[in-house]
Amino acid sequence: MKKELPILMGLIVGILWYSEFFIAGIFYENMKLFFANGFRIAGVVGVMVGIYSVARQNYAKIKYNNERYYSILRVTMILLMIFLGTKRGMSPGTPFSSMFMNVYVPFQATVFSLLSFYIASAAYRSFKAKSVESAVLLIASIFVMLGKIPLGEAMWSKIPVISEWIMDAPSSAGRRAIIFGGYLGTITMMIRIFFGLERSHLSE
Amino acid sequence: METEVEEGLLSVSGILAQYVQMREEEFKKQIKENVDGLYKKKNEAVKAGNSELEKSYYNQWIEARKVNIDKVMTDDISRLSGIMSNFLESPGVYDINHELVFRLKIGSSETKEYFMKILKVKFFHDLNSKFKTYSRFSVEKGFRSYRSNVLVGSFMFFILFFYVYFTVRKKRESIFIRRIPGLDAIDDAVGRATEMGKPIIYDSGIGAFINPQTIASMLILKSVAKKVAEFKAEIIYPAYDPIVLQVAEEMIASGFLDAGYPEDHKKDNCFFMVQDQFAFAAGLAGLIARKKPATALHFGSYAAESLLISEAGFAAGAIQVAGTVEASQLPFFITACDYTLIGEELYAAAAYLSRDAQILSNLKLSDYGKILFGILFLLGTILLTINSEWTIIADILDTY
Amino acid sequence: MRILEKLKKLDRRIIYLLVFLSILIPFLPGMDFLVFPVSTSKETETIFNYIEGLEKGDAIHVDWAFDPSVKAELMPFFKAFFRHCMKKELRVFIYYATINGINLGKEAVAKITSENEFSHLKEGVDYIHMEWVPLQPGIMIFNMMTDYKNTFKKEGVIFEGIETLNDIKYVLGLSGSGWHITWIDMQIRFGYKMGLAVTAVMGPDFIPYTQTGQLYGLSYGLRGAAEYELMVSEKYDRDYYDTATRGMSSLTLSHLVIFGFVIIGNIVYFIEQKNRRI
Numbered sequence: 001m002k003k004e005l006p007i008l009m010g011l012i013v014g015i016l017w018y019s020e021f022f023i024a025g026i027f028y029e030n031m032k033l034f035f036a037n038g039f040r041i042a043g044v045v046g047v048m049v050g051i052y053s054v055a056r057q058n059y060a061k062i063k064y065n066n067e068r069y070y071s072i073l074r075v076t077m078i079l080l081m082i083f084l085g086t087k088r089g090m091s092p093g094t095p096f097s098s099m100f101m102n103v104y105v106p107f108q109a110t111v112f113s114l115l116s117f118y119i120a121s122a123a124y125r126s127f128k129a130k131s132v133e134s135a136v137l138l139i140a141s142i143f144v145m146l147g148k149i150p151l152g153e154a155m156w157s158k159i160p161v162i163s164e165w166i167m168d169a170p171s172s173a174g175r176r177a178i179i180f181g182g183y184l185g186t187i188t189m190m191i192r193i194f195f196g197l198e199r200s201h202l203s204e
Numbered sequence: 205m206e207t208e209v210e211e212g213l214l215s216v217s218g219i220l221a222q223y224v225q226m227r228e229e230e231f232k233k234q235i236k237e238n239v240d241g242l243y244k245k246k247n248e249a250v251k252a253g254n255s256e257l258e259k260s261y262y263n264q265w266i267e268a269r270k271v272n273i274d275k276v277m278t279d280d281i282s283r284l285s286g287i288m289s290n291f292l293e294s295p296g297v298y299d300i301n302h303e304l305v306f307r308l309k310i311g312s313s314e315t316k317e318y319f320m321k322i323l324k325v326k327f328f329h330d331l332n333s334k335f336k337t338y339s340r341f342s343v344e345k346g347f348r349s350y351r352s353n354v355l356v357g358s359f360m361f362f363i364l365f366f367y368v369y370f371t372v373r374k375k376r377e378s379i380f381i382r383r384i385p386g387l388d389a390i391d392d393a394v395g396r397a398t399e400m401g402k403p404i405i406y407d408s409g410i411g412a413f414i415n416p417q418t419i420a421s422m423l424i425l426k427s428v429a430k431k432v433a434e435f436k437a438e439i440i441y442p443a444y445d446p447i448v449l450q451v452a453e454e455m456i457a458s459g460f461l462d463a464g465y466p467e468d469h470k471k472d473n474c475f476f477m478v479q480d481q482f483a484f485a486a487g488l489a490g491l492i493a494r495k496k497p498a499t500a501l502h503f504g505s506y507a508a509e510s511l512l513i514s515e516a517g518f519a520a521g522a523i524q525v526a527g528t529v530e531a532s533q534l535p536f537f538i539t540a541c542d543y544t545l546i547g548e549e550l551y552a553a554a555a556y557l558s559r560d561a562q563i564l565s566n567l568k569l570s571d572y573g574k575i576l577f578g579i580l581f582l583l584g585t586i587l588l589t590i591n592s593e594w595t596i597i598a599d600i601l602d603t604y
Numbered sequence: 605m606r607i608l609e610k611l612k613k614l615d616r617r618i619i620y621l622l623v624f625l626s627i628l629i630p631f632l633p634g635m636d637f638l639v640f641p642v643s644t645s646k647e648t649e650t651i652f653n654y655i656e657g658l659e660k661g662d663a664i665h666v667d668w669a670f671d672p673s674v675k676a677e678l679m680p681f682f683k684a685f686f687r688h689c690m691k692k693e694l695r696v697f698i699y700y701a702t703i704n705g706i707n708l709g710k711e712a713v714a715k716i717t718s719e720n721e722f723s724h725l726k727e728g729v730d731y732i733h734m735e736w737v738p739l740q741p742g743i744m745i746f747n748m749m750t751d752y753k754n755t756f757k758k759e760g761v762i763f764e765g766i767e768t769l770n771d772i773k774y775v776l777g778l779s780g781s782g783w784h785i786t787w788i789d790m791q792i793r794f795g796y797k798m799g800l801a802v803t804a805v806m807g808p809d810f811i812p813y814t815q816t817g818q819l820y821g822l823s824y825g826l827r828g829a830a831e832y833e834l835m836v837s838e839k840y841d842r843d844y845y846d847t848a849t850r851g852m853s854s855l856t857l858s859h860l861v862i863f864g865f866v867i868i869g870n871i872v873y874f875i876e877q878k879n880r881r882i
Contacts, residue, residue, distance in 0.1 A: 018358075022351050024274075026341045032746045036739060036755070043738025050446035053476035060472055090707060092714045100707045108673035108704075111482040112780075115508065115805070116627070116858065117620045118515040122539045124619055124865040128873045138866070145863070148804075148827055149856045150640035160643060172812045175531045178547040179812065180577070182529035184570045185551035186416040191365050191569075193419075197562050282767070333751050336767050410781070414740060480704060481781060482673040507781030508674070508805045519616075530782060532809040603792055 007196040014194045054078075140166050209331065217285070217339035224281050224343050231276045239268045262592060270604055272350045277343050285339040354603055365569055372565040379564055386525045386543030387556050390501070393523045394431045397498035403438040403473075404428075405497045407488055407513070408452065409504025409528065410444045410481055416551075417529050418448055421504040422455050423554035423563065424527075428501065429459025433468055441474040442491060444484050449476050485509035489516035502526040502541070503550060506533045514540035527553060611872045619865060626861040630853035638853035647814055648831045651799045651821030652688070654774060656839070660693040662773040663766055667741075667787065671704035674780035674803050679712060680848035681801045681829035682778055686713065686731075687844055688836045690722055695762050696731040697772075701783060703736050721842075728760035741786040745769065749794055769796055774820075780806065791818045801828060826851050 020028045061071040084096040091097065129135040146152030147163020246261040307315045372379060397404050406425060411418035425441070432439045439456060443449035453474045460469040477487045489512055492500060500517040502510070503526070510526075510533040517524045518540045526537040527545030537544045545553055548570060555563035584597030630638050644652075655664075666685075670678050689696050698713070700706045710733055717725045725731065734756040737744065747755040748769040765771060775798040777784040784800055788810075791798055799821035800810055807824025814822050823832060829848035837844040 022348055022355055024341060024344045024346065024348055026338065026345075029337055029341060029750045032743070032750055033754075036743055036747045039739050039743055040737070046446050046738075049450065050476050050479065053443075053446060053449060057472070057475040092707070092711050097707050097711065101711055104704075105672035105675060105708065108480075108482050108671060109675055111486045111512065112508065112673035113676075115511055117623050118511050120623045120858075120862050120865060121616045121619045122511065122515065122536070123862055124614065124869045126539045127866045128870055130873070138870070142863070142866075145859055148825070149859045150642050150852055151856045151860070153643055154640045160645070164645070167808060167811055168815070171808060172815065175809065176812050178529070178531045178534075181548035181570070181574065182417075184573045184577075185420075185529070185548040185566070187361070187573070188365070188566045188569045189416045189419060189551065191362065192562060192566060197369070282770075286765075333753065333767060337750065412740070481671060505782070508803060530809070532806055604795070 010193065011196055018194075140170075210334070213331070213335045213338055214342075216288070217335060217342050220281060220284055220288070220339050221342035224277050224284070227280075228273065228277065231280070232273055235268075235271055235273065235276065238271070239265065242268050266595070270602070272604075274344050274348060274350070278340055281339050281343045282336065285336045288335070288339075351603065353600055361573075364572060365565070368568045368572065369562070369565040372568055373561040376561050376564060379568070381552065381556050381564075381567065384545065384549055384553065384556055386527070386545050386549075387553055389523065389525055389543050390428060390499075390557075391431065393499040393501075393525065394428070394435050394437055396523060397432075397437040398435045400498045402498040403440050403495055404432060404499045404501065405440045405442070405488075405492060405495065405517075405522075406501045407442055407504070408444070408448060409502065409506045410484060410509070411448075411505030412445055413447045413451060415505050417503075417505040418445075420551050420554055421527075422448075422451055424501075424503050424550075424557060425452060426455045426459045426462075427554070427557035429456040430463045433460040433463035433465045436465075436468070438470070439473060440491070440495065440497070442477040442484075442488055443475065444477065444479060446476050446479070449474060481507060481509055482512075485512040488513050492516045492520050492522065496520045497522050500524045502528075502537070503545070503553070504528065506530055506537075508533075511536035511540060517541070608872060608875060611868060612876070622861050622865075623858055626857040627854045630857055631850070635853065638857060640852070640856065642827070642830050642834055642849070642852060644831045644835060645828070647822040648828050649835070650814075651685075651776070651823060652832060652835045654797070654799070654821060655685075655688055655692060655694070658692060658694060658773055661695060663695045663697065663771060664689055665769075665772045665775045666696060666698045667701055667775060667777045667779075667784070668698055668705045668709050669701035669777065669779035669781070669783040671702050671780070672708055675708060676847070676851075677803045677826050677829070678778050678780065678801055679708075680826065680846050680851075681823055681832055682709075683712060683716060683846055684829060684832040684836050684844060684848070685776060685801070686716060687722070688832075690716075690725060690730065691836075691840055693730075694773075697734055697762070697766075698731065699734040699756065700736045701741070701779075706733070706736060709733065728762055730762070732758065732760055732762050734758050741783065742790065745787065745790045745794065769794060772796065774799065776801065778802075782806065782809065784810075788813050788818045799823075826855060 016031060020031070058071045058075050062068045062075075065071070081096065081099065084094070084099060088094045088096065127138060127141070129138050143159065144163045144166055146155070147160045152159040152163070242261055242265040246258055246265055249258040249261055307318060394404060406428060408418055408421040408425065411421075413419070429439060441449075441452050441456060443452060453471070456474060457466070457469050460466050478484050492513075493516055497517075497520065500514075500520075500522040502513060502517075502524070506513075506528050507530065510528070510530075514524060514526060514537055524541035525543045525545070526541040527550040528534065528537065529547050529550055531547070534544065534546055551570070552567050554560075555567045580597055580601065584601070587594040587597060629635060666682075668682075686696065698709055700709060713731065713733070716722055727733065735758070737756060739747070739755075744755060750768065752766050752768050752771070753759070753763045769775075775787070775796055777787060777798065777800045779800070780803045784802075787798060797820045798818075800819055801823045802810060802825075804825025804827070807822070810819060810822055810824075813819040823829065826848050829846075830852050833845050833849050
């Protein structure tokens with residue numbers, strides 16, 4: 001029963017949404033609103049699961065682990081932000097917003113900026129003309145990179161055209177094949193879940 | 205009173221619908237005339253030798269053929285109901301805002317009036333939107349015939365699926381799967397972790413649980429967890445999504461159970477990290493740098509954080525195997541990881557590891573699908589290249 | 605040979621330092637000679653021309669799905685786009701698909717509306733923030749097709765005449781991830797017009813969709829934002845140049861540094877191969 005009920009519910013909901021594609025009617029409109037509310041509730045429950053997990057993990061760390069100072073900092077910051085948000089609101093100009101814009105935003109931006117450093121070092125390490133194919137790849141990439149910076153056009157006006165062609169034709173063709181394979185895999189996976197053949201997500 | 209109003213609205217929208225349905229023949233004629241007219245114009249452009257004009261008329265002709273009677277009628281009814289609802293509508297700002305709170309606090313004589321106005325406006329707005337929905341669906345109801353190609357196609361796919369499923373189940377062992385070096389490496393990688401006494405870090409990217417890549421990743425996680433249990437190693441799973449975390453915990457637990465060592469599973473090794481793309485990347489990179497794992501496995505859906513994670517693994521000297529369908533992240537994984545599963549190999553991975561009949565049939569079905577659609581695409585392209593009016597295959601495949 | 609060995613095992617920190625300097629130096633005063641004129645690409649032009657062709661009071665839905673991490677790349681685009689919409693007197697609905705975007709977006713809009721030129725704008729009339737709803741994009745689009753306003757549970761004058769997503773003239777997605785794939789998949793079914801502004805890393809993923817018509821316009825990376833700034837500034841003859849245009853020289857120099865490293869890496873590799881053969 002523990003396994004059959006979710007599978008049965010999955011099948012019914014699957015049939016409902018599948019038939020929605022082919023049949024129009026007010027019933028389906030109400031169904032959509034019903035599911036939207038359901039998702040909202042599930043989203044809130046998901047947040048609760050997250051809070052529980054964070055609390056459990058940090059509690060264990062503070063109690064036993066030598067990383068406890070980080071955990072204490074983490075919990076303090078979470079509580080501080082909750083406090084600031086509930087006390088004075090979150091609109092621009094409040095302490096919460098100020099903390100967000102001046103602490104959180106630079107932190108996040110820093111992590112993303114690391115990407116450029118990593119790309120540089122990865123390019124240096126592995127971008128080598130080891131074979132004919134990789135030589136072609138290297139030349140193509142140089143054209144694309146030059147096409148993306150204003151200097152490229154200043155050097156030769158045809159560079160953006162070539163770069164655009166590389167992105168539009170060969171690169172997109174390969175990408176399409178990967179996308180297509182991915183979607184076929186997705187469809188078959190969905191059929192399996194639809195018919196209840198896939199049960200591993202129910203821990204069977 | 206509510207039901208009375210609702211019935212009234214229903215009857216009014218029914219009358220509107222009847223009026224629009226009466227004009228069905230007229231609409232049909234209109235559509236046909238439009239398509240024929242554009243076709244004629246295109247042919248005239250061909251005769252005149254104006255290729256630019258021909259191209260634009262051709263595109264318009266293709267678009268005009270997609271117009272179906274349901275949509276025209278829906279458009280017409282929304283035009284009519286728009287006129288009707290202008291009588292109902294009385295707009296205004298009536299959110300719960302500072303002004304309302306302020307007025308309620310003061311409690312002046314205007315407050316009641318203001319409050320009543322808000323309620324009235326809200327009432328009419330709700331009526332209005334209900335009315336529009338009703339009238340739209342009193343015209344557009346029943347089977348959408350223009351989607352019958354999808355219905356037939358999907359039923360054919362279902363039949364194919366069951367055919368493949370039952371044949372595969374009969375001869376499971378003899379089915380050939382191309383060797384995937386990355387997955388063979390997982391065995392060695394897990395063994396290496398045991399020898400070095402270091403943990404294995406497994407992450408499933410930033411997909412939510414409805415993402416099929418995440419589901420595939422969970423299937424791989426189960427097989428990996430089983431191997432980890434057999435080798436007596438340790439697996440750490442940091443989660444991006446709290447719901448995925450619940451599934452992953454179950455997966456690891458059942459993997460350990462399958463191997464026969466349920467007591468070795470440490471619950472604290474699966475934990476929720478943070479549901480934020482780059483905070484997750486930073487946290488995971490930090491975790492890898494601190495734990496210095498022997499092996500880091502990345503399977504799932506990734507965005508821009510892929511290189512941050514895999515470079516951290518590279519710097520820590522871990523053996524890394526990654527897999528994702530996101531084409532834009534593959535180059536990063538290929539440069540920084542030892543092995544990468546490309547595209548649908550991620551889905552194949554679970555079949556390869558478990559040799560489970562269902563997952564194998566999944567793989568076979570994808571193959572058949574590729575052959576089928578590949579032939580259709582090729583045929584369609586050839587036909588359209590020969591003559592731009594031979595759109596039969598495009599029509600079969602078109603959905604809207 | 606010792607240099608060769610050193611280059612082969614080049615410390616990553618040296619690479620990092622050079623990249624850092626190449627990004628920093630163009631921002632210093634007196635480095636204007638690094639600025640080169642930008643030309644516009646056809647995908648960004650598509651967005652601009654479509655917005656330019658809209659009429660006063662038409663509705664735009666902005667699906668804000670990026671967090672502060674990619675602010676540097678996408679914020680300039682949003683600012684230029686928002687200014688353009690406000691110049692055209694369009695109604696802009698800004699929905700935040702990520703919680704971390706809410707304050708970012710509000711601050712950005714507040715900054716623009718504090719400028720003299722845009723000080724007459726009012727929330728709920730010219731634009732509206734629609735906060736965050738815990739819904740997956742798929743189910744949200746279905747709901748927006750049924751009842752646009754009730755999906756977000758927001759009210760205001762701005763919603764006048766907007767019943768479903770069909771009444772929205774253009775959807776602009778801003779994201780640093782694959783979030784908008786669902787929107788693109790659903791486009792075929794519902795037929796809304798949609799454009800995307802994504803980070804340079806994600807850009808190539810979406811190019812195939814511009815060819816099929818599922819995406820109507822695509823701008824990627826800082827380059828796309830710089831192009832948009834240029835187009836808006838030229839059209840309205842005002843100085844709307846912002847961080848994107850200024851950042852282009854940084855982009856140029858850092859690309860050159862990476863070129864340099866790729867070339868050095870290849871030279872080292874070839875010399876090594878030659879030595880091995882002997």
